[in-house]
Amino acid sequence: MYIEKIRKVKPLIHHITNYVTVNDCANASIAIGASPIMADFIQEQEEFSKICNCLVLNTGTINERVANSMYESAKFYGNLNKAIVLDPVALGVSMARDAINLKLLNSYKISIIKANASEIASVIGLDGKAKGTDNTFVVNDHFLDKACEYAKGHNRILVVSGEVDFIISSEKIAKIYNGSIMATKITGAGCMCASMCGVFAGVIEDKFQASLQAMLSFDIACEMAEEISNGSGSFRVNLIDALSNLNDEDVKKRAKYEII
Amino acid sequence: MYIEKIRKVKPLIHHITNYVTVNDCANASIAIGASPIMADFIQEQEEFSKICNCLVLNTGTINERVANSMYESAKFYGNLNKAIVLDPVALGVSMARDAINLKLLNSYKISIIKANASEIASVIGLDGKAKGTDNTFVVNDHFLDKACEYAKGHNRILVVSGEVDFIISSEKIAKIYNGSIMATKITGAGCMCASMCGVFAGVIEDKFQASLQAMLSFDIACEMAEEISNGSGSFRVNLIDALSNLNDEDVKKRAKYEII
Amino acid sequence: MYIEKIRKVKPLIHHITNYVTVNDCANASIAIGASPIMADFIQEQEEFSKICNCLVLNTGTINERVANSMYESAKFYGNLNKAIVLDPVALGVSMARDAINLKLLNSYKISIIKANASEIASVIGLDGKAKGTDNTFVVNDHFLDKACEYAKGHNRILVVSGEVDFIISSEKIAKIYNGSIMATKITGAGCMCASMCGVFAGVIEDKFQASLQAMLSFDIACEMAEEISNGSGSFRVNLIDALSNLNDEDVKKRAKYEII
Numbered sequence: 001m002y003i004e005k006i007r008k009v010k011p012l013i014h015h016i017t018n019y020v021t022v023n024d025c026a027n028a029s030i031a032i033g034a035s036p037i038m039a040d041f042i043q044e045q046e047e048f049s050k051i052c053n054c055l056v057l058n059t060g061t062i063n064e065r066v067a068n069s070m071y072e073s074a075k076f077y078g079n080l081n082k083a084i085v086l087d088p089v090a091l092g093v094s095m096a097r098d099a100i101n102l103k104l105l106n107s108y109k110i111s112i113i114k115a116n117a118s119e120i121a122s123v124i125g126l127d128g129k130a131k132g133t134d135n136t137f138v139v140n141d142h143f144l145d146k147a148c149e150y151a152k153g154h155n156r157i158l159v160v161s162g163e164v165d166f167i168i169s170s171e172k173i174a175k176i177y178n179g180s181i182m183a184t185k186i187t188g189a190g191c192m193c194a195s196m197c198g199v200f201a202g203v204i205e206d207k208f209q210a211s212l213q214a215m216l217s218f219d220i221a222c223e224m225a226e227e228i229s230n231g232s233g234s235f236r237v238n239l240i241d242a243l244s245n246l247n248d249e250d251v252k253k254r255a256k257y258e259i260i
Numbered sequence: 261m262y263i264e265k266i267r268k269v270k271p272l273i274h275h276i277t278n279y280v281t282v283n284d285c286a287n288a289s290i291a292i293g294a295s296p297i298m299a300d301f302i303q304e305q306e307e308f309s310k311i312c313n314c315l316v317l318n319t320g321t322i323n324e325r326v327a328n329s330m331y332e333s334a335k336f337y338g339n340l341n342k343a344i345v346l347d348p349v350a351l352g353v354s355m356a357r358d359a360i361n362l363k364l365l366n367s368y369k370i371s372i373i374k375a376n377a378s379e380i381a382s383v384i385g386l387d388g389k390a391k392g393t394d395n396t397f398v399v400n401d402h403f404l405d406k407a408c409e410y411a412k413g414h415n416r417i418l419v420v421s422g423e424v425d426f427i428i429s430s431e432k433i434a435k436i437y438n439g440s441i442m443a444t445k446i447t448g449a450g451c452m453c454a455s456m457c458g459v460f461a462g463v464i465e466d467k468f469q470a471s472l473q474a475m476l477s478f479d480i481a482c483e484m485a486e487e488i489s490n491g492s493g494s495f496r497v498n499l500i501d502a503l504s505n506l507n508d509e510d511v512k513k514r515a516k517y518e519i520i
Numbered sequence: 521m522y523i524e525k526i527r528k529v530k531p532l533i534h535h536i537t538n539y540v541t542v543n544d545c546a547n548a549s550i551a552i553g554a555s556p557i558m559a560d561f562i563q564e565q566e567e568f569s570k571i572c573n574c575l576v577l578n579t580g581t582i583n584e585r586v587a588n589s590m591y592e593s594a595k596f597y598g599n600l601n602k603a604i605v606l607d608p609v610a611l612g613v614s615m616a617r618d619a620i621n622l623k624l625l626n627s628y629k630i631s632i633i634k635a636n637a638s639e640i641a642s643v644i645g646l647d648g649k650a651k652g653t654d655n656t657f658v659v660n661d662h663f664l665d666k667a668c669e670y671a672k673g674h675n676r677i678l679v680v681s682g683e684v685d686f687i688i689s690s691e692k693i694a695k696i697y698n699g700s701i702m703a704t705k706i707t708g709a710g711c712m713c714a715s716m717c718g719v720f721a722g723v724i725e726d727k728f729q730a731s732l733q734a735m736l737s738f739d740i741a742c743e744m745a746e747e748i749s750n751g752s753g754s755f756r757v758n759l760i761d762a763l764s765n766l767n768d769e770d771v772k773k774r775a776k777y778e779i780i
Contacts, residue, residue, distance in 0.1 A: 019279040019539040020546055020558045026280055026447035031492050036447065037350070038280045041323045044354035051353070063561040063585070065323070090557070093571070094564035185764060187546035187556065232551050233760025240493025244445060279539040286540055286707035291752050296707065297610070298540045301583045304614035311613070325583070500753025504705060 002200060002213045003248050007033035011053035011202030013195065014077075016040045016070050018060025018089065021188030024236070025056075025195040031243035032217065034199040042069040049076035053083075053202035056194055057110075059101055060089040067100045071108070078109035083201040083210075085112045087194035092122035105154075111207050114159040114194040117143070123158070124150040139166060144173060157207045161193050165215045169208040176212070177256040178219035180226040182235045192239075193218055212257070220254045221246050262460060262473045263508050267293035271313035271462030273455065274337075276300045276330050278320025278349065281448030284496070285316075285455040291503035292477065294459040302329040309336035313343075313462035316454055317370075319361055320349040327360045331368070338369035343461040343470075345372045347454035352382035365414075371467050374419040374454040377403070383418070384410040399426060404433060417467045421453050425475045429468040436472070437516040438479035440486040442495045452499075453478050472517070480514045481506050522720060522733045523768050527553035531573035531722030533715065534597075536560045536590050538580025538609065541708030544756070545576075545715040551763035552737065554719040562589040569596035573603075573722035576714055577630075579621055580609040587620045591628070598629035603721040603730075605632045607714035612642040625674075631727050634679040634714040637663070643678070644670040659686060664693060677727045681713050685735045689728040696732070697776040698739035700746040702755045712759075713738055732777070740774045741766050 013029050015022070015038045022038055029036035039048055042065075049055070055077040057070050077084050088101040104110060105123065113123060117137035121127065124146045126137075137143075139160060147158050152170030160166040165176040183189035196214035204210035224246075225238035273289050275282070275298045282298055289296035299308055302325075309315070315337040317330050337344050348361040364370060365383065373383060377397035381387065384406045386397075397403075399420060407418050412430030420426040425436040443449035456474035464470035484506075485498035533549050535542070535558045542558055549556035559568055562585075569575070575597040577590050597604050608621040624630060625643065633643060637657035641647065644666045646657075657663075659680060667678050672690030680686040685696040703709035716734035724730035744766075745758035 018558070020542050022280050023283060023447065023543060027492065027496070030445060030447060038278070038321055039350075040321065041354075041356060043324075043356035047354040061558055061560065064563075090559075094561075094567040096561060096563035185550060187543065187550060229761075231761025231764040232547065233757040233762075233764065236547070236760070237493040237497055237757055240496070241489075241491025242493075244491040244493065282540050283543060283707065287752065287756070290705060290707060298538070298581055299610075300581065301614075301616060303584075303616035307614040497753040497757055500756070501749075501751025502753075504751040504753065 014052035017058035021191040024188035028192040045073040054198045056198035058087040074108035083111040085198045091119040112157045180222035185232040274312035277318035281451040284448035288452040305333040314458045316458035318347040334368035343371040345458045351379040372417045440482035445492040534572035537578035541711040544708035548712040565593040574718045576718035578607040594628035603631040605718045611639040632677045700742035705752040
């Protein structure tokens with residue numbers, strides 16, 4: 001009933017995101033039933049915070065102007081207690097990027113952090129050793145302990161995307177076994193995951209559940225797309241098709257996850 | 261003979277547009293036979309105005325820097341009496357956005373305004389009640405009267421995109437019944453309409469006719485794309501295919517519109 | 521063995537590029553086996569120069585802020601003797617654009633210039649007569665003489681994309697007969713060529729060979745894509761598919777070129 005609810009409510013999902021995959025984020029959001037708004041002009045953040053259901057921040061092609069818009073926006077969404085998703089792309093790779101992400105994490109009410117294991121490692125105080133935007137970090141028990149601790153201390157959900165996805169709250173961890181290796185062969189899969197988290201968080205109060213359903217839906221759409229794709233170009237197209245045709249029944253049938 | 265003329269002249273269509281759908285606008289423009297130029301650097305607006313046939317402005321992801329480039333560009337195109345198309349995306353949603361669009365509308369020679377009914381309502385002085393970038397406004401007789409009045413007072417063509425499209429001049433109104441619901445399932449359909457208006461206005465003197473042919477062509481390409489699409493991802497791809505294969509014969513055969 | 525090497529090394533290709541085709545450049549880079557990083561924030565150029573294998577600069581939607589990031593980045597890559605590819609989009613069309621490209625060419629260690637004949641003509645001191653981003657220049661013997669002279673004087677490789685592609689060094693010229701007319705029907709083909717040059721230059725020391733292999737690979741992928749496409753929309757998708765499936769055997773079998 002989650003996707004059904006999204007298509008009924010049609011939540012407005014405000015993105016301040018990178019210019020590389022912004023079109024994918026917009027089309028994926030529409031495909032699953034939401035209405036995306038991409039707006040990074042600092043002067044209109046307050047007004048958008050009033051009409052939108054959720055804010056998605058992605059630091060992929062961050063710069064000073066856009067960072068300031070993110071701070072402004074996060075302030076207003078936080079004040080209104082509306083969900084904020086942060087995708088701290090390439091965290092750990094440059095000092096300027098780290099400073100912006102740290103400010104977002106330390107000064108604003110980020111509800112969900114969606115990132116790969118390297119980036120989450122940086123967030124929770126492990127050495128991420130990121131290689132650009134690629135992930136080189138393995139999730140182990142120590143990682144999960146630290147992540148749960150962080151989730152508890154900051155009242156945040158951590159979403160670690162990878163071959164297995166982890167949804168981590170202060171109390172529980174979901175491991176998702178759905179997904180497709182093809183998602184690593186296009187740019188934007190991670191960004192679209194963050195958008196999906198935003199979309200589901202826009203209509204589901206429980207942010208752990210929202211993140212879990214978002215990732216399941218995205219991963220299952222990836223599986224469906226992979227089955228009929230001839231390469232990464234058609235995979236990208238078929239993924240949007242799959243999201244636009246996806247329903248709650250599909251997700252329920254194909255979901256492979258456990259709560260630990 | 262309109263599309264044939266475009267493919268012969270290959271008009272240069274200068275866009276200052278949003279970074280969400282800019283690639284769609286470029287590919288749609290090329291597909292129909294034009295040569296798009298995306299350039300928002302304030303220092304080169306004068307030179308581009310001299311070589312391009314038309315200017316398309318879209319305020320989707322507007323900010324202060326880009327707004328200033330739009331003013332500069334609109335000034336030069338206006339002085340040269342070259343067509344300017346404005347797509348005032350999300351007009352009515354924020355004060356900063358409204359101020360920029362109002363300045364464009366009040367101070368420069370905008371020839372064609374392409375927008376949804378909510379946005380056009382804001383332009384002509386009705387209460388648009390926009391929900392983000394989505395349209396919530398119904399076109400009725402009062403709307404059309406006010407729109408004609410505005411068109412007359414400002415010597416502008418109004419293009420209202422929706423389930424039925426309206427092309428409104430001071431003297432006549434065209435109602436277009438072509439189109440596909442799928443166009444509302446992707447980002448960029450409205451933006452591509454504005455690009456099409458720019459392309460056709462780049463080679464057709466009569467701006468009412470240019471807008472009518474632009475919308476007919478786009479709507480019919482949407483219909484063709486819908487027939488062979490499995491979702492919104494493939495629709496987006498098939499739409500560009502359809503535009504690239506479209507000819508005047510197709511448009512003539514499939515056009516469903518009336519002049520009232 | 522070139523593509524095999526790329527897929528093994530997975531070079532990090534840093535782009536500062538336009539927002540029109542940046543997604544195509546990213547997906548094409550991944551498809552051939554590299555890891556693209558799009559980052560134009562001036563404060564992180566030094567750090568990215570240390571971890572990336574190559575820098576690709578594209579002035580398509582240049583502005584002052586991004587130009588300054590390009591200078592900063594080119595300085596660091598030059599100091600590290602890492603390859604820099606420049607795609608001087610629309611060179612010759614505006615003074616501001618020319619000034620930025622000239623500064624890049626005159627003050628930094630650009631290794632490879634990838635451009636159409638009009639743009640290369642501007643670089644080597646012939647009158648380019650560009651019409652926007654389109655090419656109107658014919659490559660003749662005089663052009664090639666001047667280009668070789670320039671290549672020698674500046675220790676640079678010139679890559680002229682067109683119906684026939686030319687790879688020009690101080691000592692030799694390769695003429696490539698592969699390719700597809702469809703590449704002129706989408707935006708981004710030229711930009712993706714520059715990305716390919718960057719990817720191959722990221723793993724091949726000899727920049728002439730790198731450029732030759734990059735263009736052969738791209739052109740052959742275009743041919744493969746054309747064979748199964750119904751228009752420019754599907755061509756764009758099939759091109760990424762073809763790049764993602766391409767291997768050294770394909771390139772060796774289908775390559776049509778001569779060294780003169």
